[in-house]
Amino acid sequence: MSTAASQPVAATRQNPFPVNWGARLGWVALVAYSFYAASLFELTWERFVVGLDNGAKFIGRMLPPLLGKWDLLSKGLLESLEISIIATVIGVAVAMPIGLLAARNLMPAWVTWPTRGLIAMCRSFHPVIVAILFVKAVGFGALAGIMALIVASIGFIAKLFAEAIEEISLKQVEAVRATGAGFGNVLIMAVQPQVLARFIGFSTYQLDSNLRNSTMVGIVGGGGIGSTLFTAFQRFDYDFVLTILICIISMIMIGEIVSGWVRKAFQ
Amino acid sequence: MATTVESPGIRREWQRFTPRQRLIRYAFYLVAVAALIQSINSVDIIPEFLEDAPAQIVDLFARMWPVDWAYYPKTVHAALIETLHIATLGTVLALIMAVPVALMVATNITRWPALRLLGKFILVSSRSVNSLVWALLFVAVFGPGGLAGTLAIAFRSVGFVGKLLAEALEEAHKGPVEALTATGAPWLSLMLKAYWPQVQPSFWSIALFRWDINIRESAVLGLVGAGGIGMALDDALNLLYWDQVALTLLTIFSVVIAAEIIVTYIRSKII
Numbered sequence: 001m002s003t004a005a006s007q008p009v010a011a012t013r014q015n016p017f018p019v020n021w022g023a024r025l026g027w028v029a030l031v032a033y034s035f036y037a038a039s040l041f042e043l044t045w046e047r048f049v050v051g052l053d054n055g056a057k058f059i060g061r062m063l064p065p066l067l068g069k070w071d072l073l074s075k076g077l078l079e080s081l082e083i084s085i086i087a088t089v090i091g092v093a094v095a096m097p098i099g100l101l102a103a104r105n106l107m108p109a110w111v112t113w114p115t116r117g118l119i120a121m122c123r124s125f126h127p128v129i130v131a132i133l134f135v136k137a138v139g140f141g142a143l144a145g146i147m148a149l150i151v152a153s154i155g156f157i158a159k160l161f162a163e164a165i166e167e168i169s170l171k172q173v174e175a176v177r178a179t180g181a182g183f184g185n186v187l188i189m190a191v192q193p194q195v196l197a198r199f200i201g202f203s204t205y206q207l208d209s210n211l212r213n214s215t216m217v218g219i220v221g222g223g224g225i226g227s228t229l230f231t232a233f234q235r236f237d238y239d240f241v242l243t244i245l246i247c248i249i250s251m252i253m254i255g256e257i258v259s260g261w262v263r264k265a266f267q
Numbered sequence: 268m269a270t271t272v273e274s275p276g277i278r279r280e281w282q283r284f285t286p287r288q289r290l291i292r293y294a295f296y297l298v299a300v301a302a303l304i305q306s307i308n309s310v311d312i313i314p315e316f317l318e319d320a321p322a323q324i325v326d327l328f329a330r331m332w333p334v335d336w337a338y339y340p341k342t343v344h345a346a347l348i349e350t351l352h353i354a355t356l357g358t359v360l361a362l363i364m365a366v367p368v369a370l371m372v373a374t375n376i377t378r379w380p381a382l383r384l385l386g387k388f389i390l391v392s393s394r395s396v397n398s399l400v401w402a403l404l405f406v407a408v409f410g411p412g413g414l415a416g417t418l419a420i421a422f423r424s425v426g427f428v429g430k431l432l433a434e435a436l437e438e439a440h441k442g443p444v445e446a447l448t449a450t451g452a453p454w455l456s457l458m459l460k461a462y463w464p465q466v467q468p469s470f471w472s473i474a475l476f477r478w479d480i481n482i483r484e485s486a487v488l489g490l491v492g493a494g495g496i497g498m499a500l501d502d503a504l505n506l507l508y509w510d511q512v513a514l515t516l517l518t519i520f521s522v523v524i525a526a527e528i529i530v531t532y533i534r535s536k537i538i
Contacts, residue, residue, distance in 0.1 A: 017460060030359065033355070033359075034356060034359050037352045037355065037356040037417075038356065040349075040352060040413070041352070041356070041412065041413045041414040041417060041494075042412075042414065043414055043417075047409070047414075051408050051409045054407075054408045054409070055408045058404075058407055058408055078309075079310065079311065081306070082305075082306035082309060082310040083310070085302050085303060085306045086303065086306050086307060086310065089299075089303050120524070120527075121520075124483070124519075124520055124523040124524060124527075125483075125516070125519065125520070125523075126483055126484065126486060126487045128399065128487045128490065129486070129487055129500070129516070129519070132500075132504060133327070136323065136327050137320050137323045137324045137327060138316050138317060138319075138320045138323070139313065139316035139319070139323075141311055141312065141313060141316070142310050142311050142312060143312045143313070143316065143317065146310075212397055213397075215397065216397050216399050216400075219399060219490065219491065220490065223311070229400070229403075230403075230491075233403050233407070238407070245396070245400065248400075249392075249395045249396065252395050253395060262295055265288070265291045265292065265295060266292070266295075
């Protein structure tokens, strides 16, 4: 205060960090909401302590992991792997033309809009929910899982394909067109070289994602390791649950490493 | 050949890739085709089910129509609200847990490798366990209900949010940080006044992005007993009331689309 009185210039200087009351109000609202929502779920200290106790018991029953039932385990893991490979290949093959139809720089608006709607619809349901419908349509087993993951792949990849195609340089398209090339040749000679590396990248990401989900579709009867996992949970075989989880996580991590190599090779 | 250049003694042909690159690519194609053929040969598909599929799909839609609208006020509405709470509270919890982990992982903030390794381990283990598995674990610990779902969403999201937040922190400019360090500002002021204003836009955009994903994910958690609209779906499925299933699916679809529209709108406003 005394410095401000002796130097009146300093008083007019602005505070470099002004208080933002709107932001503070927002934070207060967020905290208030969190407490309200937590109270809805009866998230009390007492329940938390009981939960910790249960958690300790739970972990105690998980350890040591059950070593055995390798037949069941390897069969389930292999089926999950197969589901994800088939679903990715078919999904990518179907997503490519759909992505092309949704690219706004190559296609007229009356084609792109319905295609974009279709893509959004494929993306809006979780693969496990789609798997429920396919289990009803084609019965229990790997086929339902494959079809559910194909739908998920289309929703994800077709969108990214369309975006990749929209980002290409049109100069090469014009150059190829100027030689009198037809639409097919434009695609092969001008569009494909620009997007291939990214397509391979998206496809390997999708393979990773499908591998993750293929271990889950089994919960609703879509084949793979998921049904084994769910059954082990329901029978309280928590030591076997731990074994399955370790196997699933290792498989997913190996998948990520391999797809990382592939992306590097195609860069 | 237009690409061939004749010069004394040397014949050069331009090629896009080196022989090694080509070899790697062909090896990849070969492995991919082999994996596909092997998978198709060994996967268990029952042909009778495939033949039956069109009839089953027609039957499915016939059972779904007309949609049982009366089911909405009875059960689905409350379940839907619970799903929204699970997704939102789960995202909030994930943000709270992700901030310290992101600070641990960001190379420009933590210079202690052991701590960074620990942070990375937390992020990777959060991401490699599916949200349904997290839900199964928390149902076993806390019993069925929304709490298990919320914690599943939170634990699943930490890896995603933490990773992106750490990347945003690493991209922050050094200027404000050095200016504040020069004034002798303590660590907390450095975080709040130098880093926070820089990462704030990405923070909110990550939060919104994850909230959108969590709305989708929380809709299935009920299938394993973790609360929300998935429970209503599971009940209807187990009782084979396909008209109620149709209503639940329609509700999920509209909520997911609405969330996407809201997120796109807010993102365009704040970024």
